[in-house]
Structure formats: C-alpha cells, structure tokens
Amino acid sequence: MLFIQDDLYKEYVTMMMNIVILCMILCISLSFWIISITASTYYGILRPISPWRWLVSVLTPIFIISHAIKKKSLDNSGALGGLLVGFILTIANYSFFSALLTFFIVSSKLTKWKGEVKRRYDSEYKEGGQRNWVQVFCNGGVPAELALLYMIENGPGEIPIDFSKEYTASWMCLSLLGALSCSAGDTWASEIGPVLSRSAPRLITTLEKVPIGTNGGITPIGVISSLLGGTSVGVAYFVTQLIFVHDLEIAAPQWPIVVYGGVAGLLGSLIDSYLGAVMQYSGYDETTGKVVNHPTKEAKFICGKPILDNNAVNLFSSILIALLLPTATWNFWPRV
Numbered sequence: 001m002l003f004i005q006d007d008l009y010k011e012y013v014t015m016m017m018n019i020v021i022l023c024m025i026l027c028i029s030l031s032f033w034i035i036s037i038t039a040s041t042y043y044g045i046l047r048p049i050s051p052w053r054w055l056v057s058v059l060t061p062i063f064i065i066s067h068a069i070k071k072k073s074l075d076n077s078g079a080l081g082g083l084l085v086g087f088i089l090t091i092a093n094y095s096f097f098s099a100l101l102t103f104f105i106v107s108s109k110l111t112k113w114k115g116e117v118k119r120r121y122d123s124e125y126k127e128g129g130q131r132n133w134v135q136v137f138c139n140g141g142v143p144a145e146l147a148l149l150y151m152i153e154n155g156p157g158e159i160p161i162d163f164s165k166e167y168t169a170s171w172m173c174l175s176l177l178g179a180l181s182c183s184a185g186d187t188w189a190s191e192i193g194p195v196l197s198r199s200a201p202r203l204i205t206t207l208e209k210v211p212i213g214t215n216g217g218i219t220p221i222g223v224i225s226s227l228l229g230g231t232s233v234g235v236a237y238f239v240t241q242l243i244f245v246h247d248l249e250i251a252a253p254q255w256p257i258v259v260y261g262g263v264a265g266l267l268g269s270l271i272d273s274y275l276g277a278v279m280q281y282s283g284y285d286e287t288t289g290k291v292v293n294h295p296t297k298e299a300k301f302i303c304g305k306p307i308l309d310n311n312a313v314n315l316f317s318s319i320l321i322a323l324l325l326p327t328a329t330w331n332f333w334p335r336v
Contacts (some may be wrong), residue, residue, distance in 0.1 A: 015279060053091060064101065073108040074131050081136035085144045092147035093158050095240040096176055100143065102236035103184045106229075110191040117195050130193075131178065138315040141181040142322055146176040158244045160251035164335050174326040177237055177257065177319040178264040181230035185265025186272045186314060188229030193222025203303055204273045213285050213291035214302055215310075216277020223266065230265015234258040254335045260329060264321050266309030272317040281306040 065082050068074045074082055082104075089096040108131075137144075143160060154169040161170045193199070200209040201217030210217045238257040241248070276282075283299030285292050292299050295306060308316070 004126075012132040019161065038072045042336050046229075055111070057087050057091035059099070060090055067269035068104075069110070071108070071312075072249070073104075074136070077133035078131045078136045081140070083135040085136060085140035088144045089140075089147050091156055092151045093156070093173070095158055095173070095237045095242050096143065096147055096150075098240040099180045099233045099237045100140065103139075103180050103187075103233050106232060107184060107187040107191075110187060112113045113191065114195045134311050139180075139318070141315070142318050143176045146172050146322065150176070158241065160241065160245050160248055160254060161257065162252040163330055163333050167330075168330030170333075171326045174260060174329060175322040177234065177261060178268070178324040178325045179266035181233045181261040182268025182272070182315060182321040184227075184229040184233045185269040186317065188265070189222040189226040189269045189273075192225040193219045197221045203277055203320070204259055204270070205277045205303070210302055211291050212281075214282045214333075215280040215291075215293070215304055216273050216275075216282070218270075223269070227262050227266045229260060230268070231262035233265070234261020237261065256333060260282050260325075264325055267325065268321045271320055272313055275313045275316060276310070277303050278305070279307040280304045280310065327334065 061083050064086065065074065065079045066126050069076075069079050069157045086097065086100065086197065089100050138294050147188060150169060153172065154166070159166055159169055159173070163170050163175050194212045197219040199219065201214060201219045201222070202208060203210045203214065204216050234257050238254055241257065245251075245254075280292055281295055281304045282302040283292050283295060284302055285296065285299045286291075287298050291302070293309065295301075
C-alpha cells in the first residue's frame with residue numbers, strides 16, 4: 001500500500017512540474033511577442049510578431065516535445081531545452097524550425113535503430129537514445145543564438161538567401177543551417193557507419209585501423225552518411241523556403257541551400273572526427289570488449305587525450321562550421 005502511495009505522489013509531482021514548466025514557456029514566449037510589439041511601435045526597428053505566428057511557435061514545439069517524451073527520445077531536462085530552442089527557431093523563421101525538426105526526428109530514429117548492435121560496442125549506449133538538456137543545447141544552442149541575432153537584425157519572418165540584397169541576414173541563415181547540418185551529418189555518420197560498415201574504421205589522423213566506436217574513426221559508409229544527413233536538413237530548409245518565402249523569382253536561386261547542407265554535414269563530421277581523435281580519450285577495455293571514453297586500469301590506450309567529451313566536440317564542430325562556412329560560401333553563391 002505504501003508503494004502505491006509513493007507512486008501516486010511521484011506522478012502528482014511530475015504532473016505539477018510539467019504544468020509549471022508549461023506556464024513558464026508560455027510566459028517566456030508571450031514576453032517575446034510583447035517586446036516585438038513594443039519595439040515595432042516605438043522604434044520601428046522590428047516587424048511585430050503576429051498572434052498567429054506566436055501561437056504556432058508555442059503550440060507546435062509543445063506538441064512535438066510531448067510526442068518525443070512519450071517515445072523516450074528526450075528526458076525531462078531535454079524536453080525543457082527542446083521547448084525553448086524550438087520556440088526561438090519557429091518564431092524567428094519557419095525554415096529554421098523545419099531544419100531543426102528534420103534533424104531531430106531523423107536523428108532520434110537513427111539513434112534507436114539497431115540498438116542491439118550498438119550496445120555491443122558502445123559503452124555509453126543509452127536505451128532509447130534519450131537526450132538531456134546538455135545534448136539539446138550542444139546541438140541547438142548555436143542555432144538558437146543565431147536565430148535571436150537574426151530577429152534582432154531582420155525581425156521574425158522568412159527571407160530568401162541573397163547576399164547581394166541581404167548580406168547579414170543571409171549569412172546568419174546559412175550559419176544556422178550549417179550548424180544544424182553539421183550536427184545531422186555527425187549523427188548520421190556515427191549511427192549508420194559502425195552498423196553497416198563491413199570493414200574496421202580507420203583513425204582520421206593516421207588512417208590506422210581502430211576498434212568500432214573509437215572517437216575519430218571513419219568509414220566510407222560513415223562519410224557518405226554524413227553527406228546525406230546534412231543534405232536532408234538542407235532539403236527541409238529549401239522546401240520551406242519554396243512554401244513560405246514570397247518574391248523568390250526576383251531573388252537569387254535557392255537550390256544551393258541543398259548543396260550547402262550536404263557540404264556542411266560532410267565537413268562538420270570530418271571536423272568532429274578530427275577533434276574526437278585528438279581531444280577525446282579512446283581506450284579498449286579488454287574485459288568488456290568495448291571502447292571507453294575515460295582512462296581506466298583495464299583500458300588499453302588507442303588515441304586522444306581526456307580534454308573534451310562528446311558533447312563538447314559536437315559543440316565546437318558546429319561553432320566552426322557556423323563561423324567559417326558561410327564566409328567561404330559567399331564567393332560562390334549565385335547572384336541575380
């Protein structure tokens with residue numbers, strides 16, 4: 001009887017916490033709307049956020065995150081972080097949100113895919129691939145910050161990527177897209193490559209064969225998967241542009257967005273692998289037959305130093321892609 005009361009108490013506390021979190025999200029999102037209206041009225045520097053856009057930006061992330069919790073793709077802290085990131089990207093630009101949504105849905109599916117195989121070589125494999133707030137912000141923190149800067153510069157709304165007319169806004173859009181494509185490319189490579197590759201991975205720094213699960217190990221299938229992962233995010237962004245952006249016929253061509261996403265996914269995955277090989281510890285534990293990420297007495301050293309963990313490597317990779325790739329792309333982007 002006592003156990004039943006404890007379970008009911010825990011369910012009650014969880015329900016109350018969810019209600020509190022929901023109220024907080026609504027208050028934060030409403031504050032964005034009020035600030036936008038005030039700035040537009042008194043300063044004329046921002047376009048006001050319409051009530052419908054605000055409503056979509058609140059309800060859509062809540063619906064998706066609720067579904068993700070049921071599927072155990074996120075824990076409670078990850079859900080809170082996901083709501084905040086999802087709201088910011090949605091209210092800023094629907095293309096931002098579609099890119100984020102594509103990355104999240106496909107990556108969550110891939111993380112759960114072939115879980116019984118991944119459990120054999122991954123010492124840190126988590127059942128269901130639940131993401132916490134740290135993982136959410138390492139993958140979505142840079143895009144969220146860029147989305148806020150985009151709103152300050154341009155206001156909420158969708159625009160064509162056109163360096164000749166909107167250089168700063170276009171740079172921010174490609175920077176955000178690059179960060180998400182980088183995360184998608186790395187996820188696709190790490191989730192597909194080790195499972196489908198028939199040959200052992202090779203360390204990116206020396207090309208020596210290493211055990212499956214080694215940080216910095218790459219395979220041909222993994223490299224191709226990273227290209228496809230980034231491309232999937234680019235396609236989502238491009239399709240949303242076609243649906244919501246007006247006057248595309250007088251803007252620069254938007255199809256390079258797809259190519260840009262693929263390149264960002266590929267380069268981001270390679271940068272991630274290099275950082276993993278150099279700044280993450282990898283050792284082979286002969287007692288378990290798995291690669292471990294921390295030095296132990298039983299682990300035989302493979303490569304790297306215990307400086308960064310996987311989340312930090314993902315964050316640094318997305319930052320590098322977000323900062324460098326848009327500037328390099330500017331010279332090649334078509335002009336009207």
